[in-house]
Structure formats: C-alpha cells, structure tokens
Amino acid sequence: MTPPPLPPLTFRERVAAACGFAAALLYGVHSTLPDLPGPFEIVNIGSDRYRFQWVSGAASIGSIVGMSVLPWLRSRIGLWRCYLGGLWLYAAGGLAGVWVREDTILAATTAVAAVGTGLVITTVLSILWAEFPDRRDWAIGLYVGGLYLGRIIAPSVSAALVDEPSWRSAVAAPAAAAGLVLVGAFESHHADAPRGTRDPFxxxxxxxxxxxxxxxxxxxxxxxxxxxxxxxxxxxxxxxxxxxxxxxxxxxxxxxxxLFDLSLLRNHHFAMAVVIKALADATVITVLLAVTRYMVGDRGYPRTTAGLVLLPCVPGMILALALTSRFGTRDNRKLRLVLGMVGLAVCTWQLGRIDLFTDKWWLAGVLTVWAGCAGLAGSPVICINFDGLTPKQVAASSSIKNVMRVVPTMVGVGVLAIAMDARTDAILDVERQTVEANRPPIADVTARIQQQIGPYSALPADLPEQAGSVVSGWARANARVWATQAVIQWFAVIAAAGAVLSLFLRPLPADAPGPLRG
Missing domain, CATH: 4.10.860 (DNA Excision Repair, Uvrb; Chain A)
Structure with a gap:
C-alpha cells in the first residue's frame, strides 16, 4: 500500500534543511578550497612548500580530533550544541586566519577551524535525521548533495575570490558563511538535552x-x-x-x-563500503588538486581562467545528483555505484592525456563528465556505509568512517606531491641522457629563440644563456606535465579498483535496515 503523502515543510523546517545542506556544503568546500589559493598564501606569508605543509597537516589532524571527540561531547552537552560549536569554531578559526602572516600561527588557526568542520560533518546528518524523522532518505540526499557539490564548486569559487582583494578573501568568505549558517541553525533547529549517562571515552x-x-x-x-x-x-x-x-x-x-569498534569490520558489506568510499574520495580530491596545479602552475592560466575551466563541473555534478535523487533506490544502488566508479576511472584516465598544449575546452568537457560520474557514485558511496546496520551500529561505526574520510585523502595528496617530484626528476634525467642525440634540433631551437629575443635584449652577449634558460624551462615543464600524466593515471587505476570491489557487494535482504533511496 502506498504510504500517505507527507505534510509540506514549515518555514522553520525549510530553514533547518537549508542550514543542514549549507553545513555539508561548507565541509566539502573546506576539503578542496585551498587547492588554488594555496600557492599564493605561501608567497604572501613568506613561507615555502615544506613549512606550509604543516597548515594542511593541521587541517587533517584537526578534522580527526573534531570527529573523534563527538561521542564524548555529545553525552555532556548534547548534539545540538556540538553542531553549533563546530560552526562557531570553523567561523572563528577561519576569520582569525585571515589576519595571520606567520605559517605556524596559520597552522594553529587552521587546526581550530578543522576541529569545527570535523564536529559539523559528524553531527549534521544526525541533526537532519532528528529534525525530519519521516524523511530520513531525503535528509541523506541533502547531506550527499552538499558534501559533493561543495568539493566541486570550491576551486571555481576560490578563483573568483582570490583576486578580490587577495587570497585572504577566499578564506574569509567560507568562515563568514559558517557564521550565517550558525545563526540560522540556532534559530531553526530543536535543541536536545545531554544524555542522562556520560559514556566513557x-x-x-x-x-x-x-x-x-x-x-x-x-x-x-x-x-x-x-x-x-x-x-x-x-x-x-x-x-x-x-x-x-x-x-x-x-x-x-x-x-x-x-574508540573504534573493529568488530564491525567483520560485516563484509560495511568493510567493503569503507574501502570503496576511501578509494573514491582519494581519487576525486587528489585528481582535482592535480588538475588545478596543472592549470595554474604548468600552463600558467590566470586564476579566473582556471576557475572557469572547472565551472562546468558544477552543472555536471548537479545533474547527476538530481537524477540520483529522483530515480535512485536501493535496488539500483549497486548498478549506479559501479557505473559511476567505472566512469570516474575512464575519465580520470582521459585526464592523464594532458600535456602542455591540451585545449582548455577539451579539458573542461572531460572534467564535466568526470564530475557527473563522481556525482553518480556519490550517493551510493555514502549510502552503502549505512546499509544493513542498525541505528546502534551506525553510531558505533562513525569513528571508523570519519577517520577513513580524512586519512586516504591526506595520503593521496602526499603521494601526489612525492610522485610529482620523483617522476619529474626521473624524466629530466632521461632527457639529459638523450641530449646528445637531440643536439641538432636543440641547436636550431636555441638559434631561433635568440633571433626572437635579440631585438629586445640590452646585452647581446647574454642571448645564448637566455635562450638556453628558455629551452631548459620548457624541458622541465614538459617533464612535470608527463609526471602529472603518470600520477593521474595511477588514480585512474585506483578508481577502477573501487569499481571492481563494487561488483562484490552482496545484495541485501528486503527487510535489511538502511536507506531505501539514494
């Protein structure tokens, strides 16, 4: 029998839903927003790549702390106050970091903001479930849509903000948005009381x-x-x-x-779901970072141009999420997951073809399809982590899922940096070993460069050195792009591994707990 239609949402409920969506969006934005402003922050505060890594490390470790202490805080101050406190920490840490000119202090403010985002992302779904007990699948849709949409729009948003007036605006805007969400959540959500018993931690x-x-x-x-x-x-x-x-x-x-209930990993479905989600998240975030660095660093795109190339990803992901919201059910969840992961692997492999002459329209087109595939897999990737689990098991599994939300992406970004350096150096070494065979064309190119820059040079004697510098710079740029190709293709294989693992997910009984849609 068809269940009776649910009553329309009240104004307060609409505000609560919008705040929950915005909170998930902010976490997604937080995970990819630094991709484009990061290099300009390093220059502005007089830091360097290795010292600035402590800032990104503080973000990862702070998120883990915020996610992990939630059970302890929840039993003492209640879920609602944890949610509001997370939003407050994110806003305060972000706004404090706007005025910092020292990387050590910036790492501290980033850690504060990250603790806040960790609290927010672990509470927002429970808050939505408490607000809409009869619309739990719909609440998961809001959560998934905000999380994945935030990841994909952040680079374009930061590209628009980074020049107006500086990279600091790209940090201040999300923090200010968190403050607005805090006000809306305070007015619209129902407060809950702390638990009667304080669970050991x-x-x-x-x-x-x-x-x-x-x-x-x-x-x-x-x-x-x-x-x-x-x-x-x-x-x-x-x-x-x-x-x-x-x-x-x-x-x-x-x-x-x-802290971790490792007995849950005996559940085949849950263990597979955790691994698949880790592979998908690492692929999406690392490839997005690699492509952003390629456009800004290797191709020298203006920041706004890089943002515009990534902008079509937004409608691509919105379309995929909308189709999932309309047609996604438990019955077709595995099919959508497999298709999304296969598409993600294929598009990531295609992105591995980029070079110094790749057309930006081609890149935007492939990225749009890539984002659509990520959106197609996004809802199933989240929902399979709840399939077959009782409410008590869902609560117990949060620590495992939260750490696996952060650690794989942290490792992926680190592997990207290491592999880029190692592969670039290896390719340059090969090029140096073949320089004798390539000497005639190099001589021709160097002579042509001298002819081009000669009329503008004040010191003709320096022309050979200047031309040689241009050629060596071009060789290093080529080596770096070839290294980018290799690293992106590695993550295509990782996405393909996620697709293969998805094939082994066992079908659930009809009466199994978990979301029926999404």
Missing part, C-alpha cells in the same frame, strides 16, 4: 590515533625532503609511527570502550 586511544596519523602525515610530506632510508629524523618518525600504530590497534582490541 577512550582518550588513550585518541592520543595514539593522533600520534600515528601525525607520523603518517610527516612521512608523506617530509620524508622525500629528508631522504627515506638515510635520515635520522625519518628513522625516529618510522619508529614512533610503528609503535603508536601497533599500540592503537592493541588498545582498540583490549579496551572496554574502544
């Missing part, structure tokens, strides 16, 4: 988690600088990371109230 487990994640971050960001196998500093980090990682898992297996 695994603070030693949290300390061990933060320790080994910090060591992992140092490894993927600094070991390439220090030298992987000869540096004393790297050896210390190796040792501390190994000890804390083993200690963390021992703690989770022996504690009465562990």
């Amino acid at each position: 695994d603070f030693p487990g949290l300390a061990l988690l933060v320790a080994w994640v910090t060591c992992l971050f140092i490894g993927v960001s600094r070991f390439h600088l220090w030298d992987w196998d000869t540096s004393d500093d790297a050896a210390v980090v190796y040792a501390v990371g190994a000890v804390t990682l083993v200690g963390f898992f021992v703690r989770q297996l022996t504690a009465a109230h562990p």
Whole structure:
C-alpha cells in the first residue's frame, strides 16, 4: 500500500534543511578550497612548500580530533550544541586566519577551524535525521548533495575570490558563511538535552590515533625532503609511527570502550563500503588538486581562467545528483555505484592525456563528465556505509568512517606531491641522457629563440644563456606535465579498483535496515 503523502515543510523546517545542506556544503568546500589559493598564501606569508605543509597537516589532524571527540561531547552537552560549536569554531578559526602572516600561527588557526568542520560533518546528518524523522532518505540526499557539490564548486569559487582583494578573501568568505549558517541553525533547529549517562571515552586511544596519523602525515610530506632510508629524523618518525600504530590497534582490541569498534569490520558489506568510499574520495580530491596545479602552475592560466575551466563541473555534478535523487533506490544502488566508479576511472584516465598544449575546452568537457560520474557514485558511496546496520551500529561505526574520510585523502595528496617530484626528476634525467642525440634540433631551437629575443635584449652577449634558460624551462615543464600524466593515471587505476570491489557487494535482504533511496 502506498504510504500517505507527507505534510509540506514549515518555514522553520525549510530553514533547518537549508542550514543542514549549507553545513555539508561548507565541509566539502573546506576539503578542496585551498587547492588554488594555496600557492599564493605561501608567497604572501613568506613561507615555502615544506613549512606550509604543516597548515594542511593541521587541517587533517584537526578534522580527526573534531570527529573523534563527538561521542564524548555529545553525552555532556548534547548534539545540538556540538553542531553549533563546530560552526562557531570553523567561523572563528577561519576569520582569525585571515589576519595571520606567520605559517605556524596559520597552522594553529587552521587546526581550530578543522576541529569545527570535523564536529559539523559528524553531527549534521544526525541533526537532519532528528529534525525530519519521516524523511530520513531525503535528509541523506541533502547531506550527499552538499558534501559533493561543495568539493566541486570550491576551486571555481576560490578563483573568483582570490583576486578580490587577495587570497585572504577566499578564506574569509567560507568562515563568514559558517557564521550565517550558525545563526540560522540556532534559530531553526530543536535543541536536545545531554544524555542522562556520560559514556566513557577512550582518550588513550585518541592520543595514539593522533600520534600515528601525525607520523603518517610527516612521512608523506617530509620524508622525500629528508631522504627515506638515510635520515635520522625519518628513522625516529618510522619508529614512533610503528609503535603508536601497533599500540592503537592493541588498545582498540583490549579496551572496554574502544574508540573504534573493529568488530564491525567483520560485516563484509560495511568493510567493503569503507574501502570503496576511501578509494573514491582519494581519487576525486587528489585528481582535482592535480588538475588545478596543472592549470595554474604548468600552463600558467590566470586564476579566473582556471576557475572557469572547472565551472562546468558544477552543472555536471548537479545533474547527476538530481537524477540520483529522483530515480535512485536501493535496488539500483549497486548498478549506479559501479557505473559511476567505472566512469570516474575512464575519465580520470582521459585526464592523464594532458600535456602542455591540451585545449582548455577539451579539458573542461572531460572534467564535466568526470564530475557527473563522481556525482553518480556519490550517493551510493555514502549510502552503502549505512546499509544493513542498525541505528546502534551506525553510531558505533562513525569513528571508523570519519577517520577513513580524512586519512586516504591526506595520503593521496602526499603521494601526489612525492610522485610529482620523483617522476619529474626521473624524466629530466632521461632527457639529459638523450641530449646528445637531440643536439641538432636543440641547436636550431636555441638559434631561433635568440633571433626572437635579440631585438629586445640590452646585452647581446647574454642571448645564448637566455635562450638556453628558455629551452631548459620548457624541458622541465614538459617533464612535470608527463609526471602529472603518470600520477593521474595511477588514480585512474585506483578508481577502477573501487569499481571492481563494487561488483562484490552482496545484495541485501528486503527487510535489511538502511536507506531505501539514494
């Protein structure tokens, strides 16, 4: 029998839904917004690549802390106050970072904002479920739409803001938006009371988690600088990371109230879902960062041009999310997931064909289809993490899902930086070894460059050196783009692995708990 239609939403409920969507959007924006302004921040505050990495590391570690302490805070101050507190921390940390001119202090303000985003993203879905108990699948749709749409619009938004008047506006705007969402959420959401009992919390487990994640971050960001196998500093980090990682898992297996309920990983469907989501998130965020760096760094696109190339991704993802909202059900969820991951892998492989002469219209077209495939897989990737789990298991699984939301993308971004340097150097070494065979065309090109710049040179004796500098710069740019091709193709293989794993998801019984739509 068809259920009776639900009553229309009241004005307060509409505001609550809009605030929940905006909160998820802000988290998505937070994950990809620094891609374009980052290089300009480094120059503006007088930092460098390796010192500035502490800022991105603070964002990852702060998010993990915010996500992990939620159960402890919820039992003491209530979910509603956790949600509002997360929005306040995000707004305060972001606005404080606008005025900073020191990378260490910027890392601290970024960590504060990241704790806020961690609290927000872990509470917003529960807040929406509490507000709309009869529209839980619809609430998941709002959550998924905001999260993935925020990731895809952030680079274009930052491109529009970074010049007006500076990169600081790209930091201030989301923080100010969080303040507006805070006001709307305070007025529209129902407050909940703290729980009658204060559940024990695994603070030693949290300390061990933060320790080994910090060591992992140092490894993927600094070991390439220090030298992987000869540096004393790297050896210390190796040792501390190994000890804390083993200690963390021992703690989770022996504690009465562990931070992670590892028994959930015995559930085949949930374990597969966590891995598939990690592969999808790492692919989307890392490839988007690689393409942004390619356009701004290797091709020298103006910031607004790079944003315009990425802009068609927005309607591509909106269309995919809208189709999922209209036609997505549990029955076709696996099919949509497989098709989305296959499309993501194919489009990512196509993006691996970019070079120094790739047409921006072709790039925009492939990115649009790529974003559509990410949107097609987005809702299934989220929903399969809830399939077959009881409400108690959903709550217990939050720590695992939250850490797997951050760690794979952190590793993906680190691998991107390491692989880009290593592949670029390797390709340049090969080019140097073939320079004798290529000497005649190099001589012709160098002579032609001297003819072109000769009329504008004040020192004709410097023309050979200037022409040689142009040729060597072109060779390095080519090597870097070829390295970008290789790294993007690696992530195409990762997306393909996610598609293959999706084929092994077992069908659920008709009466299994979990979202029926999406």
